[in-house]
Structures are given as C-alpha cells and as structure tokens.
Amino acid sequence: MTEGPLSDRLEPQVASLTGTTSRRRRFLDGLFRFATIASVGVALLTLGALLVDIFLQGRPRLNPDLLSNMPSSRPERAGIQSAIFGTLWCVGLTAVVSLPIGVATAIYLEQFARRDRWYVRLVELNIQNLAGVPSVVFGILGLAFIARGPLSWGFTVGTGAMVLTILVLPTVVIASREAIRAVPSSFVDGALALGATRWQAVWRQVLPAAIPGIATGSILSVSRAMGESAPLLLLGALTFVTFNPTGLDSGYTVLPLLIFKYASDAKQELHVVAAAAIIVLLVLLLTLNTTAIMLRNHFEKRRH
Amino acid sequence: MKVPTTGECLLKKIRYLLAALVFASTAGLVACSKSDNNANVASGGTANSASPGAKLTGSIRVDGSSTVTPLIALAAEDFQAKNSGVTVTVGTSGTGGGFEKFCNGEIDIAMASRPIKEKEVDACKSKNIEPLELIVANDGLSVVINPQNDWVKCLTVKQLKAIWEPGSTVNNWNQVDPSFPDQPLKLFGPGSDSGTFDYFTKEINGEEGATRTDYNPTEDDNVTVSGVAGDKGALGYFGLSYLLENQGKVKGIAIDSGNGCIAPSTETVQSGQYKPLGRPLFIYLKPESAHRPEVKAFAEFYFDNQDAITKEARFVPLTKEQLAKADEELAKIKSQ
Numbered sequence: 001m002t003e004g005p006l007s008d009r010l011e012p013q014v015a016s017l018t019g020t021t022s023r024r025r026r027f028l029d030g031l032f033r034f035a036t037i038a039s040v041g042v043a044l045l046t047l048g049a050l051l052v053d054i055f056l057q058g059r060p061r062l063n064p065d066l067l068s069n070m071p072s073s074r075p076e077r078a079g080i081q082s083a084i085f086g087t088l089w090c091v092g093l094t095a096v097v098s099l100p101i102g103v104a105t106a107i108y109l110e111q112f113a114r115r116d117r118w119y120v121r122l123v124e125l126n127i128q129n130l131a132g133v134p135s136v137v138f139g140i141l142g143l144a145f146i147a148r149g150p151l152s153w154g155f156t157v158g159t160g161a162m163v164l165t166i167l168v169l170p171t172v173v174i175a176s177r178e179a180i181r182a183v184p185s186s187f188v189d190g191a192l193a194l195g196a197t198r199w200q201a202v203w204r205q206v207l208p209a210a211i212p213g214i215a216t217g218s219i220l221s222v223s224r225a226m227g228e229s230a231p232l233l234l235l236g237a238l239t240f241v242t243f244n245p246t247g248l249d250s251g252y253t254v255l256p257l258l259i260f261k262y263a264s265d266a267k268q269e270l271h272v273v274a275a276a277a278i279i280v281l282l283v284l285l286l287t288l289n290t291t292a293i294m295l296r297n298h299f300e301k302r303r304h
Numbered sequence: 305m306k307v308p309t310t311g312e313c314l315l316k317k318i319r320y321l322l323a324a325l326v327f328a329s330t331a332g333l334v335a336c337s338k339s340d341n342n343a344n345v346a347s348g349g350t351a352n353s354a355s356p357g358a359k360l361t362g363s364i365r366v367d368g369s370s371t372v373t374p375l376i377a378l379a380a381e382d383f384q385a386k387n388s389g390v391t392v393t394v395g396t397s398g399t400g401g402g403f404e405k406f407c408n409g410e411i412d413i414a415m416a417s418r419p420i421k422e423k424e425v426d427a428c429k430s431k432n433i434e435p436l437e438l439i440v441a442n443d444g445l446s447v448v449i450n451p452q453n454d455w456v457k458c459l460t461v462k463q464l465k466a467i468w469e470p471g472s473t474v475n476n477w478n479q480v481d482p483s484f485p486d487q488p489l490k491l492f493g494p495g496s497d498s499g500t501f502d503y504f505t506k507e508i509n510g511e512e513g514a515t516r517t518d519y520n521p522t523e524d525d526n527v528t529v530s531g532v533a534g535d536k537g538a539l540g541y542f543g544l545s546y547l548l549e550n551q552g553k554v555k556g557i558a559i560d561s562g563n564g565c566i567a568p569s570t571e572t573v574q575s576g577q578y579k580p581l582g583r584p585l586f587i588y589l590k591p592e593s594a595h596r597p598e599v600k601a602f603a604e605f606y607f608d609n610q611d612a613i614t615k616e617a618r619f620v621p622l623t624k625e626q627l628a629k630a631d632e633e634l635a636k637i638k639s640q
Contacts, residue, residue, distance in 0.1 A: 073374055238395060239395040240373065240380065240394035242392075251391065263524075266526070266543075266545045
C-alpha cells in the first residue's frame with residue numbers, strides 16, 4: 001500500500017472535500033498558529049511593559065519603610081501600613097462570611113433543591129444575574145442599606161467587608177456549584193444505596209471530592225475583592241487614616257484607594273509611592289492566586 | 305480495621321475548618337450589629353466625659369473637598385502624633401459629597417472649596433445642624449498653559465469667558481486674539497463634582513456650572529497637568545498648589561479683571577488683587593461636635609499652625625483679619 005503518514009494519504013480526499021490544495025491548507029494552518037501566538041504575545045507584552053514600567057517607577061520607594069509607615073502627605077514619610085491592614089481586614093472578613101454562606105448555598109442548590117420549584121429557579125436566575133452586576137451598584141446598595149438606612153453601620157470596615165461579601169457571594173456560589181456538579185452522581189447514589197442519609201452523602205463524599213474546585217474558585221473570587229475599589233469609594237474608604245482598623249466599627253482605607261489618592265496628589269514624589277504600593281498590591285494578589293493553585297494541585301495529587 | 309491515611313485526616317480537618325467557619329461567620333454577623341451599637345454610645349460618651357487637661361480621646365471624622373484635603377490631612381497627621389488617643393479620618397468625597405454627609409450627621413467637620421449653598425444649609429437645618437463656618441486658607445485658582453506657549457502672558461476675564469462659556473466655538477488661539485498664532489486650542493479642567501469647577505464657572509461664566517462641555521474634564525488635576533504639558537496649544541485651570549508643584553511642566557498666566565494683569569501669588573491673593581479667581585477655602589464644624597474637647601483641640605491646633613501647614617501644602621496662608629476672625633469664632637465655642 002501507500003507509504004507516508006496518514007494525513008498525506010488522506011490528502012486527496014480532504015482536498016476534494018474542501019476544494020483547497022494541500023499547500024494552501026498548510027499555509028492557513030501556519031497562519032492560524034501564528035495569529036494565536038501573536039495574540040498571546042500582545043497580551044503578555046502589554047502586561048510585561050506595565051509591570052516593568054511600574055517596577056522602575058516604584059523601585060526607589062520599595063523598602064520596609066513603605067510597609068511600616070502610615071500614610072502621610074509628606075512624601076519622605078509616606079507609607080501604606082493602614083491600607084494593607086484595611087485590605088486584609090476587608091478581604092479576611094469577606095472570606096470568613098462569604099465562603100460558608102456561598103458553599104452552603106451551592107450545596108443546597110445542587111443536592112437538595114428541586115429544580116421544578118419556581119422559587120428555586122428564581123434564586124438561580126438571581127444568582128446568575130447578580131454575578132454580572134457592576135460592582136459600583138453593590139456600593140450604592142451598601143451606601144443605602146448598610147452604611148445608612150436600616151443597618152446604619154456608618155462608613156466602617158464592617159460595612160466595606162459586608163458589601164464586598166455581597167459582591168463576591170454570587171461568584172463563590174457559582175464556582176462552588178461547578179465544583180460540586182463535577183463530582184460524579186454515582187458517589188451520592190452509592191452512599192444512599194448503602195443507607196447513608198443525604199447529609200452524610202454530601203458531607204462525606206461530595207464535599208471532600210469538591211473541595212479543590214471550591215477552594216480554587218472561592219479564593220479567586222475573594223482575591224477579586226482585594227482589587228475592588230469602586231464600591232468602597234462610596235463607602236468611606238477613600239480616606240486619610242493613620243491607624244489600623246481596631247474593630248468592625250473602625251474607619252479604614254484599602255490599598256487600591258490609597259494608590260488612587262497618592263497618584264492624584266499634587267506632589268510628584270507621592271506618585272512614586274503610588275507605584276510602589278501597586279507592586280505591593282500585585283504581590284498580595286499573586287500570593288492569593290498562587291495559594292489557590294497550590295491548594296488545587298495538592299488536593300488533585302492526593303485524589304489520584 | 306482500616307487505618308486512616310494522612311489524606312483522610314486532612315479531609316477531616318478541612319471539614320472541621322468549614323464547620324468552624326460557618327460558626328464564626330454567624331458569630332461575626334451578630335458581633336457586627338452589637339459592636340456598632342457600642343460604637344455609637346462610645347463616640348458620644350467618652351468624648352463628653354473627658355475633663356479639660358486630661359488626655360484627649362475619641363475620633364474625629366472629616367470629609368469633603370479634595371482641594372482642602374491636603375491641608376487637613378497634614379494637620380491630622382501632626383495632631384495625632386501629639387495626641388495618640390485621638391483618631392482623625394479625612395475622607396475625600398468632594399465639597400458637595402462632604403456637605404451631604406455633614407448634613408446627614410455622619411461627620412464632624414466638612415471641608416469645602418466654596419461657601420455652603422442655601423440648599424445645603426436648609427438640608428442641615430432639617431437635621432438640626434447649624435454649620436459653623438471657618439476659613440482655613442486661601443487659594444488662587446490658576447489658569448495654566450504649555451511652557452512652549454510664548455504668545456500668552458495674560459488673559460482678560462472677557463477672553464476667558466469667550467473660551468469657556470457654554471456653546472463657545474473658540475477652537476483656535478487666533479480666535480481668542482487675532483495677534484495670536486494659528487494654533488488649535490485644547491482645553492482641560494476639573495469635572496462637575498469639584499468645588500474648583502463650581503467656583504471657576506461662577507466667576508468666569510457668571511453662572512455656577514455653566515461651561516462649554518467639549519473639554520477634557522477630570523477629577524484628578526494631575527491629568528490636567530499632563531494634558532497641558534503635552535500639548536503646545538493647551539489651556540487648563542486648577543488650584544495654585546498644582547501650579548507650584550509642577551513648575552516647568554506648565555506655566556501660569558496673569559489674569560486681567562480690569563485693573564491690569566495680576567499673576568497668582570501669596571501677596572496678590574492675600575491682598576485681594578488676584579481677582580476674580582482668588583478664593584477662600586473653608587471647613588464647617590458641627591456645633592455638637594465642636595463642643596467635644598478633641599474636636600475643639602483639633603480646630604485650635606489647625607489655626608495655631610495654619611501658617612506652616614498652608615505653606616507646606618502650597619496654599620496661601622490666612623490674612624491677619626481672617627485669622628483673628630477664626631480665633632474669635634473658636635473662642636465663642638469655648639465659652640459655651
């Protein structure tokens with residue numbers, strides 16, 4: 001029979017089907033490959049250029065003093081300590097409140113809820129929609145109902161964290177649902193067949209298998225809260241504070257907004273501090289995301 | 305019997321962790337609402353009980369104009385260094401945003417780059433807040449051009465109006481004055497949330513908020529700086545401090561309001577010669593708060609140090625008369 005690879009042998013048939021010659025197809029194939037690589041290159045180059053630019057700008061102020069000093073209008077003394085703590089408070093509280101509620105919601109929707117009930121469908125529809133709502137809308141909601149209005153918590157770190165919680169909750173729910181849905185239904189069926197209750201099946205079979213996905217998705221959505229500035233702008237975070245939060249009712253600022261403040265200051269030297277603070281924020285974000293990836297790898301390795 | 309593997313142990317731990325998280329979040333929610341109630345009591349209670357001479361405690365909430373923020377932030381920094389028991393937060397919601405919070409009773413001091421409006425006074429009164437006005441510094445609104453622009457040294461108020469009034473079609477410098485070269489005019493300025501915008505439009509165009517709309521508005525004056533620095537035919541305006549901090553990148557021009565060309569400077573602003581763009585900057589105290597020793601002490605601290613603070617923040621210090629008036633107002637609070 002004929003020699004050579006399969007693709008060569010099929011060439012005449014393919015050519016007759018698509019009406020193109022072999023050379024032309026190879027050329028298109030190469031062109032497509034080049035286009036995809038170029039796309040990746042453009043994205044990476046832009047990111048790289050931004051990072052290099054920010055790093056060069058911020059390097060003079062990238063020292064321990066930056067982390068330990070409080071914000072100041074005097075460039076030589078200006079630091080970001082209260083903003084780091086403010087950010088950690090907000091993100092920490094957001095994680096502590098949103099993860100249990102989000103995961104519990106996902107478990108209910110995936111394992112207990114009956115799809116044919118109108119209220120279940122309503123909840124699902126709302127969660128999907130809420131995930132797409134611009135974050136500033138949550139800020140307005142928080143301003144009207146949490147900072148003022150019925151709850152009246154004021155412009156405090158508690159308010160900020162609560163609004164961020166509402167903001168990330170839909171994404172946490174969706175990520176957790178995906179993770180739970182990925183667990184084969186045979187796990188539950190098997191457990192139920194052996195006499196386990198629904199709760200036992202979920203708690204001992206589904207959750208352990210779903211944890212890598214839940215952890216990754218949740219950490220990624222919580223790390224979104226860390227870079228969030230629009231809703232907090234409305235909730236009193238654009239503030240000059242020279243102390244760390246001491247409780248939920250404390251005044252606060254967060255890194256993205258302190259960066260905004262430094263960058264819009266009249267003093268050029270403070271723009272350098274802003275650049276240095278951007279690097280710190282990036283490092284914090286990368287740390288969170290790396291944790292997410294490591295957690296996933298850790299659990300996946302164990303499973304196989 | 306089956307010996308549990310490390311993996312199963314880990315899983316168990318994680319499940320306990322999850323359970324703990326559920327518990328913690330419920331506890332946290334309860335604590336949230338509780339601690340808030342406590343806070344409300346505390347901010348009223350501790351402040352009033354502090355006797356004169358004792359260590360000051362409490363928290364002072366300031367919010368408002370981004371123009372005034374650098375002044376009050378400097379004062380807050382130094383005041384807190386001396387009084388470790390007091391926390392001062394200085395927010396930047398803009399003059400209008402500051403008054404909204406002020407009249408809502410949410411802050412102790414409002415910062416403003418224009419006097420309070422009738423409407424805002426009424427809103428305050430409906431909540432039984434009688435704002436106490438104090439002038440904290442002076443500013444010279446500066447009109448700036450590109451350093452390469454060598455044809456303009458001075459503009460009259462009339463010319464500025466022709467450029468900035470609503471519906472203006474001036475798009476080239478030779479339309480401003482026939483002797484100017486054929487160079488496209490590019491305009492930069494603050495957005496409508498700014499007190500600077502309110503002031504400029506009122507003084508130049510005759511009506512607050514009235515302006516042509518085809519310019520580059522920004523809430524960040526640094527954008528105006530880089531815009532003007534990057535275009536030979538550019539024109540923009542902002543507070544004096546941005547001009548002084550960006551010498552070489554932008555060039556200030558003199559303004560002629562009928563009495564010859566006057567450039568903005570400490571002297572011309574203080575003497576009132578720099579018309580009509582010299583302006584006072586304000587803070588407004590909530591009377592209830594002003595009686596609290598730490599708030600009063602903070603206000604006194606500001607006026608004791610206003611000369612150094614205004615100079616460091618690149619504003620124009622108060623005149624003797626303005627300072628005397630502020631001291632008088634503060635003395636009235638004391639005697640109550």
